[in-house]
Amino acid sequence: MMNWRQRQQQKGATDMRWSILPPQFYDYLVDSCTKNTVSFANGKSSPFPSFFDVDYVYFPFCVENNEWLLVQVELRNVNLVMFCSECFSSEKYRRAVHPKLMQISVYFCALLVNIKYFKKTGFPPKMMGFEVNEDYVQSHADLYGNHGVHACMLMEHLVTGKSLNISNNFRESCITYRRFMADQMYFWRCLPRPW
Numbered sequence: 001m002m003n004w005r006q007r008q009q010q011k012g013a014t015d016m017r018w019s020i021l022p023p024q025f026y027d028y029l030v031d032s033c034t035k036n037t038v039s040f041a042n043g044k045s046s047p048f049p050s051f052f053d054v055d056y057v058y059f060p061f062c063v064e065n066n067e068w069l070l071v072q073v074e075l076r077n078v079n080l081v082m083f084c085s086e087c088f089s090s091e092k093y094r095r096a097v098h099p100k101l102m103q104i105s106v107y108f109c110a111l112l113v114n115i116k117y118f119k120k121t122g123f124p125p126k127m128m129g130f131e132v133n134e135d136y137v138q139s140h141a142d143l144y145g146n147h148g149v150h151a152c153m154l155m156e157h158l159v160t161g162k163s164l165n166i167s168n169n170f171r172e173s174c175i176t177y178r179r180f181m182a183d184q185m186y187f188w189r190c191l192p193r194p195w
Contacts, residue, residue: 018056018159019049026061026071029107030100034114037107041115051075051117058158060151061104063096068147070154073108076123080105080130083158085150087134101130146174153177 021040028036043050051057057073070083080101088097105128112118118125153174156162166173 017054018058019051019054020155020159021048021057021059023060023062025059026104029111030103032107034111037111038115041111041117051112051115052120056159058155060148060155061100063100066147068151069097070151070158071104072158073128075112075117078109078112078123078126078128080108080128081133082130083133083135083151083154085147085154105130146171149174149177149181152181 025037025040028040039045040048041051043053055075057075058070060068060070062068067085069085072081072083073079074081082097082101109128113125117123153166
């Protein structure tokens with residue numbers, strides 16, 4: 001997606017005010033690896049643009065047992081939205097999800113202060129608010145083994161507006177999307193580029 005974003009910008013697209021960070025961003029963020037997170041935020045890690053050039057930052061993170069969630073941070077309002085793939089029990093939310101959201105909100109705000117985001121943009125500094133979006137929830141049985149694929153489908157939908165293309169059979173939709181991802185990786189990484 002990030003390489004696609006770069007190609008679109010080279011063609012003159014101006015509505016690319018988002019960035020999708022890799023899953024290790026979450027690990028760097030909560031492990032206080034300041035050097036690594038600052039390089040993402042300042043745009044020094046290619047192909048990821050600077051936070052000063054985008055309005056939204058997306059990144060997936062793993063809750064537990066390969067259950068992936070997608071986080072969207074709206075930089076202007078300092079608001080975090082977690083997109084749920086499935087409904088969590090209140091016990092699981094308190095034990096596994098909420099503590100990670102709290103960590104993200106604290107460390108992400110610290111990162112914004114570290115790169116002087118509020119000072120350079122003129123936006124007022126504030127504590128990060130967060131909410132949970134359950135618009136894209138699927139059943140646990142359907143998601144088994146498909147959490148990561150669903151997070152990728154959702155990312156593409158949110159940044160490009162492309163339909164999720166979820167048919168009546170969610171598992172078949174995930175298989176189709178897996179093939180699409182494999183084709184894209186093969187095309188962009190393995191096939192020779194024309195001169």
